[in-house]
Amino acid sequence: MSDEILYIQFNQDYSSLGVGTGHGWSLVSNSGVEALEKIHEAAAADGVQIVERLFSSSLVAIVSLQSPRKLRVCHFKKGNEICNYSYANSILGVRLNRARLVVCLEEMLYIHNIRDMKILHTIRDTPPNPKGLLALSVNADNSYLAYPGSGSTGQVQVFDAFNLQAKIVIHAHASPLAALAFNAAGTLLATASEKGTVIRVFSTSDASRIFEFRRGMKRYASIYSIAFSPDDVFLAVSSNTVTVHVFRLQNAP
Numbered sequence: 154m155s156d157e158i159l160y161i162q163f164n165q166d167y168s169s170l171g172v173g174t175g176h177g178w179s180l181v182s183n184s185g186v187e188a189l190e191k192i193h194e195a196a197a198a199d200g201v202q203i204v205e206r207l208f209s210s211s212l213v214a215i216v217s218l219q220s221p222r223k224l225r226v227c228h229f230k231k232g233n234e235i236c237n238y239s240y241a242n243s244i245l246g247v248r249l250n251r252a253r254l255v256v257c258l259e260e261m262l263y264i265h266n267i268r269d270m271k272i273l274h275t276i277r278d279t280p281p282n283p284k285g286l287l288a289l290s291v292n293a294d295n296s297y298l299a300y301p302g303s304g305s306t307g308q309v310q311v312f313d314a315f316n317l318q319a320k321i322v323i324h325a326h327a328s329p330l331a332a333l334a335f336n337a338a339g340t341l342l343a344t345a346s347e348k349g350t351v352i353r354v355f356s357t358s359d360a361s362r363i364f365e366f367r368r369g370m371k372r373y374a375s376i377y378s379i380a381f382s383p384d385d386v387f388l389a390v391s392s393n394t395v396t397v398h399v400f401r402l403q404n405a406p
Contacts, residue, residue, distance in 0.1 A: 159218070164206040165250060165291040167383075171204030171213065178204045178215060180229070193229050205247045207267070214254065216244045224256060226270060236270050238263075245285025252293035253314045257285045262300060264314050274317045280304040288333040288342070289314065295339030297357055301330045307346045309333065311357060321360045325353055332390075334379040343381065343388055349374035352390055352400065366400045368392070 160173035170181045178201040180192040199219035211230040221243040226235045246257035254265040262276040290297040296315035302308035307326025326346035334343045343354045354364040374392040390398045
């Protein structure tokens with residue numbers, strides 16, 4: 154296998170990146186001003202397609218290319234495996250915060266307790282989610298999980314992953330969802346549809362729409378990612394148009 158990047162994702166406080174390649178995985182620090190500093194590197198002949206680190210801890214969740222149904226949770230500093238779980242279908246997404254670890258399959262979500270990795274709850278028969286689209290609030294006090302509520306429209310289901318109960322349904326877009334992101338506090342949820350022309354921001358307390366931004370009118374785009382700035386003043390959106398749009402959240406302090 155090659156060194157082609159198969160996966161790249163910030164940790165919850167954006168202090169490091171998890172990178173998966175055809176030869177293994179690595180963690181890279183963002184603290185350097187001029188260059189990225191490698192924190193850890195591990196070889197894996199079968200390739201790694203998901204690497205998720207819990208904040209700045211030694212805990213990482215890994216899914217390999219050859220075993221896409223198996224989740225491995227490891228302590229990378231000690232070099233040992235804490236536990237592993239196998240699922241009925243391929244793992245499409247993994248998200249962590251200090252209370253929960255969520256595993257996304259195409260039509261099912263598993264919620265684990267981060268302390269002992271026991272499965273606390275399973276959300277079954279979700280609408281087909283072949284891209285593994287989900288978002289988990291990094292704030293354990295507002296441990297909200299967002300995922301598509303429809304395969305034909307941009308409906309969002311928001312689930313309280315701490316109290317293990319449904320919270321709200323947001324009718325965000327007419328077209329299917331392409332991207333989801335919470336702010337750091339878990340009080341706001343940003344969404345984009347497959348058309349990629351409109352970005353919306355909703356309150357997670359009552360599903361009200363707080364902001365709406367137009368990325369473009371004439372040209373559809375595939376939205377790759379959405380991210381709030383830590384102070385909730387800006388919202389950044391990347392797409393296949395090789396551009397990054399930065400919007401100001403006007404009512405933010």
